[in-house]
């Protein structure tokens with residue numbers, strides 16, 4: 376397999392974990408954007424329950440914990456991320472309300488209509504946008520909210536190089552109107568849709584680059600690690616070249632049926 380054709384999905388999870396273990400977030404996003412999305416959600420009280428699905432080490436869950444009075448359950452399939460999540464929660468004195476558990480987004484451990492808000496930044500692609508929206512809806516109360524970020528085409532026509540890259544990496548990447556239609560068809564009223572700033576992705580790649588030398592040093596001679604780092608660099612180069620064609624969007628919806 377050539378480097379150019381490899382995506383994050385082709386690599387050993389241990390390598391991916393190690394690569395991302397020193398960054399506050401494991402996907403594109405920041406506190407300011409999390410707070411902006413949160414500003415669209417009304418009615419949260421100390422009785423409300425939020426699930427952060429594919430929470431990683433808790434980048435956004437800690438922000439939600441500091442800025443709402445709610446109980447927050449972070450779910451991630453990767454035990455080491457959950458361990459770090461719970462350490463972060465203790466460090467910020469949020470451990471009574473913000474807890475991480477190991478679980479799979481394809482089989483969530485919630486009751487029907489248990490949740491007031493589902494949050495998922497940089498993660499829903501693991502189940503697929505449409506499937507995630509449809510399968511997770513039943514866990515929300517009627518009138519409850521969902522806030523997710525998703526990689527999206529900004530234009531109807533794309534150069535072959537970037538079209539083929541994302542087709543292979545995440546074939547569900549789609550245009551804004553199609554994503555909104557999927558949200559509405561899954562039983563949500565679309566409340567807000569907006570683009571995350573370019574800096575979201577450039578910061579994400581810059582932080583990775585800062586950790587790169589120590590990562591490569593730790594894995595000297597390990598071909599998979601070198602290839603993974605190279606695939607991430609390739610993705611960053613493509614982003615710089617083609618950023619007017621795609622990027623991350625926030626989609627916020629309200630369960631209406």
Ligand code: SAH
Pocket residue numbers: 399400401402403404428429430431432433434435450451452453456478479480481495496497498501
């Ligand atoms: N939301 C975090 C992490 C984004 S990276 C942030 O923005 O920083 C995507 C996360 O999804 C990773 O932590 C990965 O372990 C998790 N993940 C991948 N497949 C999953 C699944 N099937 N169920 C739950 N989590 C999953």
